Amino acid sequence: MADTYLYFSFGFIAFLAVSFGGLGMLMRSVHRIEKSLDQK
Amino acid sequence: MTRMQALEWLLFGMAFVSMLGGFAFVLFGLPPEAGQGYVQKIFFFHVPSAFMMYAGLLLGAGGSAFYLYEKKPVYDCVAEAGMTMATFFATIVIVSGPLWAKPIWGVYWTWDPRLTTTLVLYILLLAYHSIRRIYREPATQSKARAFSAIVAILTLIDAPLIHFSVKLWRGIHPTVLRNPDGLPESYRSALELMIIAFMLTASVIFLMLFRICKLKHRIDSTQIGDRHG
Numbered sequence: 001m002a003d004t005y006l007y008f009s010f011g012f013i014a015f016l017a018v019s020f021g022g023l024g025m026l027m028r029s030v031h032r033i034e035k036s037l038d039q040k
Numbered sequence: 041m042t043r044m045q046a047l048e049w050l051l052f053g054m055a056f057v058s059m060l061g062g063f064a065f066v067l068f069g070l071p072p073e074a075g076q077g078y079v080q081k082i083f084f085f086h087v088p089s090a091f092m093m094y095a096g097l098l099l100g101a102g103g104s105a106f107y108l109y110e111k112k113p114v115y116d117c118v119a120e121a122g123m124t125m126a127t128f129f130a131t132i133v134i135v136s137g138p139l140w141a142k143p144i145w146g147v148y149w150t151w152d153p154r155l156t157t158t159l160v161l162y163i164l165l166l167a168y169h170s171i172r173r174i175y176r177e178p179a180t181q182s183k184a185r186a187f188s189a190i191v192a193i194l195t196l197i198d199a200p201l202i203h204f205s206v207k208l209w210r211g212i213h214p215t216v217l218r219n220p221d222g223l224p225e226s227y228r229s230a231l232e233l234m235i236i237a238f239m240l241t242a243s244v245i246f247l248m249l250f251r252i253c254k255l256k257h258r259i260d261s262t263q264i265g266d267r268h269g
Contacts (some may be wrong), residue, residue, distance in 0.1 A: 007068045
């Protein structure tokens with residue numbers, strides 16, 4: 001049982017970190033490109 | 041940072057917090073189901089993903105219909121973002137379903153009506169993206185957009201078929217939500233929480249895809265302007 005919870009916790013943290021980290025980076029890039037196009 | 045960008049970050053933060061809370065509640069707050077054990081927890085990711093897949097399809101087909109009526113790039117972007125969002129959530133549905141089916145049904149895949157109609161939908165979604173990617177030249181792009189819009193509308197027809205397939209053709213896929221004794225109160229609350237978390241996350245994804253599409257249109261028009269200028 002302890003192992004199951006450990007796997008769950010690890011998978012849970014990894015999934016959230018990767019997916020939201022990626023989404024956050026994407027948002028940042030979009031905002032940067034918009035800014036550079038506005039300045040042109 | 042503009043006001044719109046600040047709002048996007050706020051939405052992102054809300055999506056993250058709700059997903060964190062939802063995940064923690066489902067994995068650690070709910071006891072494992074008596075009959076199925078831990079495998080049942082897949083339900084809390086599978087069902088909200090299916091709802092967001094339908095939402096993406098609605099946006100995709102709606103945007104496409106408007107685009108066919110009035111050829112404005114903004115409608116094309118709504119359609120593309122909606123269909124990409126639908127594909128993303130359909131992938132979660134089509135991966136999480138078999139992961140649940142193997143321990144419960146004994147097989148990863150069976151040609152049940154709901155599974156088959158979902159697979160058809162997935163193929164149509166891939167067709168939509170293929171059409172848009174095959175014609176990349178500026179001369180054929182508008183034709184590809186119109187053609188893909190028709191495919192998006194056709195894809196939406198499959199959605200009610202998936203939803204009602206269990207009743208229509210007596211499939212074996214469980215119908216927990218329409219069954220009044222299907223879910224205990226705590227499970228229903230967890231599902232509602234997960235639906236909210238998925239809705240917020242889907243909104244961020246849709247918004248980002250829409251912004252990327254608009255940027256593509258903007259860059260394309262700048263390049264065409266440069267060529268002719």
